[in-house]
Structure formats: C-alpha cells, structure tokens
Amino acid sequence: xxxxxxxxxxxxxxxxxxxxIAIGIMALxxxxxxxxxxxxxINGGSKYYADKDVxxxxxxxxxxxxxLSLSDVEKxxxxxxxxxxxxxxDMLLDDSTTATMGTPEMISGSIAGGDQxxxxxxxxxxxxxxxxxDDTGNQVVLGSDLARKMNASVGSTVTLRSTxxxxxxxxxxxxxxxxxxxxxxxxxxxxxxxKTLPPMLQNAVNVxxxxxxxxxxxxxxxxxxxxxxxxxxxxxxxYTVMDGKDFDAMxxxxxxxxxxxLTGVAMLSxxxxxxxxxNTMAMSVAERTREIGIKRAIGxxxxxxxxxxxxxxxxxxxxxxxxxxxxxxxxxxxxxDLGRPSGNVLFDLxxxxxxxxxxxxxxxxxxxxxxxxxxxSRLDPVTALRYE
Amino acid sequence: MEILEGRNLRKTYKLxxxxxxxxxxxxxxxxxxxxxxxxxxxxxxxxxxxxxxxGLLHAPDPNHGPAPELFLAGQNVAALSDNDRTxxxxxxxxxVFQDFNLVPTLTAIENVLLACDYAGIKxxxxxxAALEALGLVGLADRANHKPSELSGGEQQRVAIARALVNKPxxxxxxxxxxxxxxxxSAEVLALLRQFNRExxxxxxxxxxxxxxxxxxxxxxxxxxxxxxxxxxxxxxxALGGQPVAASA
Ligand SMILES: Nc1ncnc2c1ncn2[C@@H]1O[C@H](COP(=O)(O)OP(=O)(O)O)[C@@H](O)[C@H]1O
Ligand SMILES: [Mg+2]
Numbered sequence: 001x002x003x004x005x006x007x008x009x010x011x012x013x014x015x016x017x018x019x020x021i022a023i024g025i026m027a028l029x030x031x032x033x034x035x036x037x038x039x040x041x042i043n044g045g046s047k048y049y050a051d052k053d054v055x056x057x058x059x060x061x062x063x064x065x066x067x068l069s070l071s072d073v074e075k076x077x078x079x080x081x082x083x084x085x086x087x088x089x090d091m092l093l094d095d096s097t098t099a100t101m102g103t104p105e106m107i108s109g110s111i112a113g114g115d116q117x118x119x120x121x122x123x124x125x126x127x128x129x130x131x132x133x134d135d136t137g138n139q140v141v142l143g144s145d146l147a148r149k150m151n152a153s154v155g156s157t158v159t160l161r162s163t164x165x166x167x168x169x170x171x172x173x174x175x176x177x178x179x180x181x182x183x184x185x186x187x188x189x190x191x192x193x194x195k196t197l198p199p200m201l202q203n204a205v206n207v208x209x210x211x212x213x214x215x216x217x218x219x220x221x222x223x224x225x226x227x228x229x230x231x232x233x234x235x236x237x238x239y240t241v242m243d244g245k246d247f248d249a250m251x252x253x254x255x256x257x258x259x260x261x262l263t264g265v266a267m268l269s270x271x272x273x274x275x276x277x278x279n280t281m282a283m284s285v286a287e288r289t290r291e292i293g294i295k296r297a298i299g300x301x302x303x304x305x306x307x308x309x310x311x312x313x314x315x316x317x318x319x320x321x322x323x324x325x326x327x328x329x330x331x332x333x334x335x336x337d338l339g340r341p342s343g344n345v346l347f348d349l350x351x352x353x354x355x356x357x358x359x360x361x362x363x364x365x366x367x368x369x370x371x372x373x374x375x376x377s378r379l380d381p382v383t384a385l386r387y388e
Numbered sequence: 389m390e391i392l393e394g395r396n397l398r399k400t401y402k403l404x405x406x407x408x409x410x411x412x413x414x415x416x417x418x419x420x421x422x423x424x425x426x427x428x429x430x431x432x433x434x435x436x437x438x439x440x441x442x443g444l445l446h447a448p449d450p451n452h453g454p455a456p457e458l459f460l461a462g463q464n465v466a467a468l469s470d471n472d473r474t475x476x477x478x479x480x481x482x483x484v485f486q487d488f489n490l491v492p493t494l495t496a497i498e499n500v501l502l503a504c505d506y507a508g509i510k511x512x513x514x515x516x517a518a519l520e521a522l523g524l525v526g527l528a529d530r531a532n533h534k535p536s537e538l539s540g541g542e543q544q545r546v547a548i549a550r551a552l553v554n555k556p557x558x559x560x561x562x563x564x565x566x567x568x569x570x571x572x573s574a575e576v577l578a579l580l581r582q583f584n585r586e587x588x589x590x591x592x593x594x595x596x597x598x599x600x601x602x603x604x605x606x607x608x609x610x611x612x613x614x615x616x617x618x619x620x621x622x623x624x625x626a627l628g629g630q631p632v633a634a635s636a
Contacts, residue, residue, distance in 0.1 A: 291491050291492070291493075294490075294491055295491070295506075296474070297483055297489075298477065298482075298483055298502065298503050298551075299475070299477045299478020299479070299507060300478075300502075301471060301474045301506075302471070302474070380446075382445050382446060385485070
C-alpha cells in the first residue's frame with residue numbers, strides 16, 4: 001500500500017515511465033502472439049512432413065504445380081523401401097490468393113485410406129465425418145477456419161472454384177494447414193485441377209491420371225532421407241522430392257526471423273524501459289534523500305533501503321507489464337476479429353506469452369532499480385538528514 | 389553505572405583535499421544510566437557531531453594517536469560496522485531532531501511503526517506498541533493524520549513517540565525544542581522528563597535554551613570541539629557537588 005502511495009506521489013513521471021515500458025511490453029505481446037501462431041503452423045507442418053517424402057514437379061510452396069501422372073505412382077512403388085505411395089492434388093482455393101501470413105486456403109484431394117494407415121498426422125471431425133472410399137462425388141470436409149469463414153456446417157453446400165460441394169464434415173482445429181483446407185475426394189480434385197490447366201494441355205492429359213504430388217511412406221526401418229535419395233535417383237532431375245528436413249530448412253528460417261524480431265523488440269523495450277526506469281528511480285531517490293536519511297537514522301539497514309527502492313521499481317515494471325499485456329490482449333483480439341472473415345487469424349496469445357511479458361517487465365523494473373537502490377543505500381544518514 | 393563512555397573521540401570533516409574542519413578534537417565523556425543530560429555550547433562547537441557519534445550515526449575517526457573508545461553499556465562500539473551500528477540504533481537508541489524529521493507521506497502511526505519494523509517488531513505487537521506510544525505523548529486521536537496535518541508541537545510529539553516506541557535505553561535529541569515556542573517546548577521537555585523518571589531512559593539532549601538545560605540533571609558545555617565543563621552528575625550533586633570528571 002505504502003508502495004502504491006509512493007508511486008502516486010510522483011504521478012506524472014511514473015506515468016511516463018510506465019507508459020514507456022507498457023508500449024514495449026505491448027509490442028512484445030503482439031509479436032509474441034504472432035510468433036505463437038506462426039510456430040504452431042510451422043510445427044504442424046514439420047510434424048506432418050517428418051515421416052514421409054513428397055514427390056512433385058515444381059514447388060508446392062509457390063502453389064504452382066505441374067501435373068504428375070498416376071504412372072509416376074507405379075514407378076515410385078517399385079523403388080526399394082517404399083511402403084505406400086498415394087497421389088494427391090493440392091491447389092489454391094482461389095487463384096487470386098496473394099501472399100498471406102500463414103498458410104493459404106487450399107483444396108486438397110486425396111484417396112481416402114490411401115495412406116493405408118501409415119499417416120501419423122491425424123485429423124478428427126469436430127462434426128460430421130471424414131471422407132471415405134464411398135465418397136466419389138463432390139463431398140468436402142472443411143478445416144475449422146475455412147468452415148467458419150464460409151459459414152458452413154455439415155449438410156450445407158459450399159462453392160469451391162465454381163463447383164458446388166456438399167459438406168460432410170468439419171475438422172477439429174489443428175492450428176496448422178488443415179484448418180484452411182477443403183478436403184475432397186481425388187476424383188473431384190482432378191476435375192477442378194483440369195480446369196486450371198492451359199486449354200492445350202487439358203485435351204492432352206487424362207483427367208483420371210492427374211496428381212500434383214505423390215506422398216510416399218517409407219518402409220519400417222527406412223529413413224525418409226534415405227528414401228529421398230533413392231527416389232531422386234529413380235525419378236530424375238525434373239522431380240522434386242521433399243522430406244521433413246527440407247521442410248524444416250525452408251520454414252525454419254521464418255521461425256528464426258520471428259524470434260529475431262521478438263528478441264529485437266524485447267531488447268529495445270529493455271533499453272528504453274530500463275533507462276527510463278533507472279532515471280525515474282534515480283530522481284525518486286534524490287527527492288527522498290531526506291526520507292532515506294530519517295529511515296537510516298532510526299535503524300533501517302542498507303539492505304532495507306535497497307529492497308525498498310528495488311520493490312518500488314519492480315512495482316513500476318509490474319504495472320507497466322500488466323498495462324502492456326492488457327493493451328496487447330485487446331489489440332490481438334481486435335486484429336483476430338477483423339481478420340477472421342478473410343481467414344487471417346494471425347495472433348495466438350498464450351498464457352505462456354502473457355506470463356513471460358509480465359515477468360519480463362517486472363524483472364526489468366527490478367533490475368533497473370539496482371543502481372539507484374545501491375546509491376540510496378550508500379547515503380550517509382546524517383548528510384541525508386540535512387538535505388533540503 | 390555508565391551507559392555511555394567515550395574517550396579520544398575525534399571527528400574531522402573533509403571539505404576538500406586541503407580544507408578540513410576539526411569538529412571534535414578529542415572528547416572524553418561519560419553518561420550515567422538513567423541520567424538526563426543537556427549538551428550546550430555555541431553554534432559550531434561540535435554538539436551535533438558528538439551526538440551523532442554517541443548515537444552511532446557516525447563512527448569516531450580512527451585516530452593516529454590513542455585509539456577512540458566508545459562503550460555502550462560496557463560494549464565497545466567504536467569500531468563496529470555500519471550494519472552493526474544500524475542494528476544498535478534500531479533497538480537501543482531513539483532519536484529526536486530539531487525539525488521533527490517525520491516521513492511526510494506516512495501517517496503518525498505509520499511513522500512510529502517504522503521504528504518497530506526496523507527493530508524487528510511486527511504485526512499486532514507493533515501496532516499495540518505504536519498506539520501506546522502515541523497515547524503516551526497524547527496523540528492517540530491523531531494516529532491517522534499525516535505530518536502536514538499536525539502542528540509543530542504535535543509533530544515533535546509523534547517523533548518522540550517514534551523514538552521511544554521500542555523502549556530504547558537511550559534517547560538522543562538534537563535541539564528538540566529548537567523549532568517550538570516556549571509553551572510547546574515545555575510540553576516536550578516534560579514528556580522527556582516523564583519517560584526519564586518513569587522508565588529510567590537515559591536522555592541526552594542538545595539545546596541552546598538555558599531553561600531547557602537547567603531542567604536537566606547535568607549540563608555538559610562544549611566549545612570549539614572540546615568539552616569545557618562536564619557539569620555535576622546528579623548523584624555527585626546529591627553528594628555535595630564533586631565533579632565526576634575533570635574539566636578539559
Ligand atoms: N557534514 C559536515 N561537513 C563539513 N563540516 C561539518 C559537517 N558537519 C558539521 N561540520 C562542521 O563541524 C563543526 C561542528 O558542527 P556541529 O557538530 O554541527 O556543531 P553544533 O551542533 O554545535 O552547532 C562546524 O564547524 C560545522 O561547520
Ligand atoms: Mg547542531
């Protein structure tokens with residue numbers, strides 16, 4: 001209580017200092033929440049790609065696939081160490097999609113059960129059901145974000161690339177790619193993909209043979225990396241084979257950039273907030289020289305004086321941390337609400353991030369108090385008593 | 389029995405590298421248990437400096453010649469660390485200053501509680517003691533007032549409550565009546581005398597006011613950093629006026 005009153009006495013200065021730290025903490029909370037979201041996405045992808053090889057022509061990250069054919073699947077099945085090879089079609093839900101934060105919205109076609117139980121990245125239906133072999137028409141299972149954006153529920157009809165699909169299931173959130181995917185039977189995806197090909201090519205290809213990628217599960221005891229080498233040897237240069245390590249290498253850099261930005265923001269608020277807290281506390285100590293003299297004279301130890309100053313400084317930090325967290329929480333919530341209709345939910349404010357921000361601010365305050373506290377504790381009580 | 393005994397007490401202040409002030413030039417002093425002693429003398433004669441040393445706020449200078457000695461109830465405290473001196477101040481000394489020196493942001497009772505806190509007395513016991521101390525100085529009803537809401541005389545009584553809440557053996561008062569009119573002065577003096585009589589507290593007070601001095605058991609007179617006259621100790625007075633120590 002006394003602490004709060006002491007703070008109140010120096011309202012304006014404390015207010016400015018608290019504002020300074022609070023802004024830093026707010027930035028920390030916002031960027032941290034974004035990093036959480038990004039890391040969940042990347043970790044999900046990383047987990048998905050960890051145990052398999054994906055064969056394609058061109059890169060799946062550009063969304064610009066050259067068609068493969070099912071004969072490639074047969075070729076791959078002959079490679080030593082392949083347990084299962086199953087074709088898939090991945091395409092952007094909307095060609096006008098520009099670069100977004102996070103994963104783009106995708107249509108993803110596959111053969112139900114094509115993995116023969118080898119897929120470790122499981123998805124679950126929150127309502128309705130997953131696709132089965134009997135789904136041979138225009139059925140779709142929507143990812144949670146996509147379902148919310150399309151305002152779809154089981155039984156409703158949605159339009160994907162001008163084609164009507166019947167929603168048979170909606171997935172539980174995964175925090176990663178499937179949340180923004182529309183999963184359809186391979187046949188339906190092949191029809192949609194055909195329409196994206198140049199007219200000349202459309203006549204040349206057999207629609208039932210189309211695929212954009214082939215997912216290859218290795219035999220037990222064969223590592224995806226080993227299999228990758230064999231696949232590359234068997235398929236030739238025009239094919240891209242990607243394993244979990246490649247995925248991590250590609251997206252790990254994004255993760256790194258985020259942690260760098262985060263560290264930068266933290267350092268900046270450390271510097272600005274720390275210096276301004278040191279200044280505030282130094283002035284507060286100077287103003288209270290006489291008071292410190294009184295306390296020392298009547299028996300306060302140096303340690304007590306130090307503790308008093310550091311606690312006050314930490315209280316400034318704590319208050320700033322809570323305010324920064326509150327503003328940051330409001331901002332991420334508002335941004336998420338604004339972005340939800342367009343599927344851009346970019347922030348995930350976790351308990352860990354919130355606690356880190358507050359603890360960081362409090363620690364910063366306490367540390368910034370050390371120097372003024374030391375100074376205060378070294379004052380000579382008699383001299384301090386005379387101070388006007 | 390002597391509660392405070394000092395020998396070879398010197399203090400030199402350094403104003404700059406060359407410029408020094410010799411505030412105490414070798415003082416020998418002896419104060420008996422339960423005495424109420426006044427220290428008088430012209431301004432600048434070293435009264436406050438002596439008080440600060442007796443009150444363990446400052447250590448005496450380590451002399452080149454004979455080492456300083458300071459005994460508090462028989463314990464040599466001349467060379468204690470800052471930390472040890474602080475502990476003794478908290479538990480065994482009470483201070484009263486000319487300009488009251490209350491913490492302005494704290495209420496009367498909170499000011500008194502500070503002293504309890506530093507002496508290691510907390511919680512209910514501290515609260516009871518603080519209220520009792522404020523009651524003794526007649527300010528129980530002002531416990532929750534800030535110093536700015538109190539008159540000078542009242543502030544000084546709060547300071548006295550703070551000084552005696554831990555029932556210290558010694559109360560040191562540097563011109564406690566210096567900022568008060570004669571009526572308030574008399575009140576403060578009467579309070580100090582009351583504690584001296586009722587609780588046997590030793591009181592050392594610096595004063596300019598010869599009336600205040602006369603009200604004490606003994607007057608120690610200082611001049612130019614030395615004690616010029618030790619006065620007569622009460623017991624000595626009763627015995628017919630033999631001085632307890634030779635004049636310096
Ligand atoms: N902190 C200090 N620094 C320098 N000189 C001081 C200091 N305190 C006291 N003095 C000097 O020491 C001498 C004695 O001072 P003091 O003990 O305060 O005397 P008194 O209380 O009798 O007026 C004076 O000349 C004073 O100027
Ligand atoms: Mg003086």
